[in-house]
Amino acid sequence: MAADGDFYQWIIEGQPGEVLKIEFDALKIEDHVENVRVYSGGPSIVTSDLIQDIRTGSSQKISLLSKNHFVTVTLQSYRKNSHPIVKFNWKPDTEASWQQVNIVNVTSSYSVISSPYYNSALVSSSFKREWLLTVPEGELITLEILDNTLELNGSSDFYIVTNVGFVLKELNSHKAIYISSKNSMSVIVKARSFKKNFQFNARVRKGCDLITKLSLATFAVKNMPANSSCSWRVQNEVGTNFSLQIIEIADADSNDALQIYSTTVYYLQSYRAFVYPLHIYSAFVYSLQIYSDCPDLRGGTIVIHNKTKTAGGGYTAQLTCPTGFRFKQEEYSKITTLFAVCNEGGKWNWSSSSYTRTPECQ
Structure with missing residues (x-):
């Protein structure tokens, strides 16, 4: 297909439920002079979404998938006596089209x-x-x-x-x-x-x-x-280490049991010491949350606050280096006291997005 200083539009309609695959076999357009746009979604550009705006020619085949069974391809030439070449084909795509169960x-x-x-x-x-x-x-x-x-x-x-x-x-x-x-x-x-x-x-x-x-x-x-x-x-x-918080237990009968091995358990928001393995009977619906503790901090003077909270539940740490030492990493070079929070995923948050390394003293 060719055009000369004008606007061309091709409207393609497949069967409802189909997704169309459009392949450009030849595309010769000049930068800032012509462009090809592909729309899909409705019977007109107004009711469609732009899925590709092509402004440069390509010797490689370009493949696109439509949004539904409607496709509109436009060619806009902004200069007289230009000779763009646009050649494409289309077919239903069996992989992307709606299928039965x-x-x-x-x-x-x-x-x-x-x-x-x-x-x-x-x-x-x-x-x-x-x-x-x-x-x-x-x-x-x-x-x-x-x-x-x-x-x-x-x-x-x-x-x-x-x-x-x-x-x-x-x-x-x-x-x-x-x-x-x-x-x-x-x-x-x-x-x-x-x-x-x-x-x-x-x-x-x-x-x-x-x-x-x-x-x-x-x-x-x-x-x-x-x-x-x-x-x-x-x-x-x-x-x-893991911690396990039991959030909900709904009654059933004594034949149902949840057995938990090798963990610290926080039961209904309150800590209770259990003899392991833990056996929870008379329940049919269980809802639990797992937390990870943060890695141990080593070196320097470390003060941990609120460590009795659920592991990873937001306890804080305060780090300083001994007299005559300073933090080794460059990002901490101007800091004497560093505050950190252990988040629920078992990772330390060093109070700034630019602080990613675990601090060390030297």
């Missing part, structure tokens, strides 16, 4: 479910996926979300998980682990606000035992099926 027969080996074109250069900005995960009767399913930029149960760009009996969510992160309450689980992911950074990647397997590493998280147990027995081993990724 994908049924996954989950086994003991991990299976991966992800958003279209996950971790590739061609990002799908608009998509919907739904998976039905199944195992034999009497079995449970573990869903581990590894990478995600969608909100749980959000309004426009979101993911939904059904039939949940257990959830462990890493705070300040979109990572989470879900265990089903029965032998099936549905996962739905949807992006429609046309931002190009939405990603979802998870893995699933049969069973409810897990081993994971984290530093700050909450987990809740509810609606677990009768006669189920699961083991959840949580390791501290920052290598310090």
